[in-house]
Amino acid sequence: MTIAEVSRTYDLSADTLRYYERIGLIPPVHRSAGGIREYDEEDCRWVEFIKCMRGAGLPIESLVEYVALFQQGEETAPARKLLLVEQRQRLAERIEEMQAVLARLDRKIEGYDRLAAAESKLRRSRD
Structure with a gap:
């Protein structure tokens, strides 16, 4: 998959994907002879994992x-x-x-209810 396809699939900007790769948040993505990132299934699993973990606030x-550590x-x-x-x-x-x-x-909302x-009830009793 291209970076644009991965971006659409995981709802992350291409800039975010590049940043994640640059800082080591996802392992380096294979590139074509022309230097274009080519995300394979393993890369996409990393993107999905990182998105999930970031969404949970890690x-x-x-x-x-x-x-x-994984790469070691x-x-x-x-x-x-x-x-x-520890993160869990x-x-x-x-x-x-x-x-x-x-x-x-919920308690505050119930109070307003x-x-x-x-x-x-008071309005109905006045009518």
């Missing part, structure tokens, strides 16, 4: 470290797992915080 630095080979599997476990814990904590905020918002219902 920091770029952690993901760059993960990719660098299987002996880094324990370090990669540890990195992912941080994400779980963020989800808990967001769930608490969501519950608070009760207020609106009481006002409606």
Whole structure:
């Protein structure tokens, strides 16, 4: 796939894809004789993985470290797992915080719903 096709498929700009490759967030993409990036299935799996992890809020630095470890080979599997476990814990904590905020918002909305219902009832009793 060309960079334009990957850009459309994963809803990432070509500039973002180039940046991700430049900083090591995705491994170097094979290029044609003319220098055009040619993304294969493995490259696309990396793009999808990084997009997913970034969407979940994982920091770029952690993901760059993960990719660098991956490129060093299987002996880094324990370090990669540890990195992912740590990021998972941080994400779980963020989800808990967001769930608490969501519950608070629900309570506030319910309060406004009760207020609106009481006002409606009062108007009907006046009529």
